[in-house]
Structures are given as C-alpha cells and as structure tokens.
Amino acid sequence: MRRTGGGGRQRGFTLLEVLLAFALLAGAAVLLLSILSNGLRDVADAERHGEAALHARSLLDNLGRVERLRPGRRGGELEGGRYRWTLEVRRVADPLPGAALPPAGQGGEGGIIDAGEPVLYELSLVLEWGEGGPRQRLATRTLRALYPLPEDL
Numbered sequence: 481m482r483r484t485g486g487g488g489r490q491r492g493f494t495l496l497e498v499l500l501a502f503a504l505l506a507g508a509a510v511l512l513l514s515i516l517s518n519g520l521r522d523v524a525d526a527e528r529h530g531e532a533a534l535h536a537r538s539l540l541d542n543l544g545r546v547e548r549l550r551p552g553r554r555g556g557e558l559e560g561g562r563y564r565w566t567l568e569v570r571r572v573a574d575p576l577p578g579a580a581l582p583p584a585g586q587g588g589e590g591g592i593i594d595a596g597e598p599v600l601y602e603l604s605l606v607l608e609w610g611e612g613g614p615r616q617r618l619a620t621r622t623l624r625a626l627y628p629l630p631e632d633l
Contacts, residue, residue: 525615532607532618535563540605543569544626549601564612568604572623575600598625 493501535558543549555566574597601624610616 528609528616529618532563532609535565536605536607536618536620539565539567540603540620540622543603544624548629549624549626551601562609564608566606570602572600572602598627600625
C-alpha cells in the first residue's frame, strides 16, 4: 500500500499488488484441486482393490469345497465383465522330508494316490479390472491340502 506524503491517508492497493494476490490465490487453488483429484482417484483404486480381494476370497473359498479341485488353468468374469480372473491349479510335492510327488503318467496328473494322505495343490489366482495395469491387478497364491475323492484313486 502507498501512503500520501503528508496526511497519513491510505489510498489502497496498487494494480500490481492485486494481480500478484490473485496469481497466488489461483496457484493455491490449482494445487488444492490437484491434491483432491489424486485423493479421489486413490480412493477409487482402493475400492476396486477391496472388491477384488473379496472376489478372490470367494473364488478360493469355493475351490475344493463347492467345486472339485482339478489341476489346470481356467478363467472367467465377474460383475458382467468388470473383473476378469485366471486360476491355475497344480499339484505340488509334499514339503515333508522323504515325501515325493508320484511320477506323472500313471493314473493321471500325479500317479497313484494314497487315500489316507491329503494331496497338496498350489492355487494361483489373478484378478484384473480396467486396463489390467499394475494398479488394476491383484495376484495371490496359496496352498490347499485335500483328501482325494474315490474317483481320484
């Protein structure tokens, strides 16, 4: 602000000071809107990840209980194509010392199965949504031990 020489009276802000204040205010507003936009995008990403985790849990919980667990690869869609999933199931050797996977080619995937021992499977599930980029993908792996059904023996 400028003061006049003698009376101590103020005349107000100069045009340059007003323009500078508006420029600073506009810069702060742009920065705030950018932060809010990124925050909203992160919230939407977190929501999709949460939904994908629920779908993954549901798919994995049903395997071996509701539907038979068979080695191989399969996939599908959820929510009308919004989520795509791929599941790979494979038999793995028992991690205990001395236990080995029976040779392949004898009676199916892993040979003769002892009805008293559970069979160990590795389940690899990948869920994707949107473009399927790194921020739009959930991958999980787990092990499942199941006792063989009579038709598997």
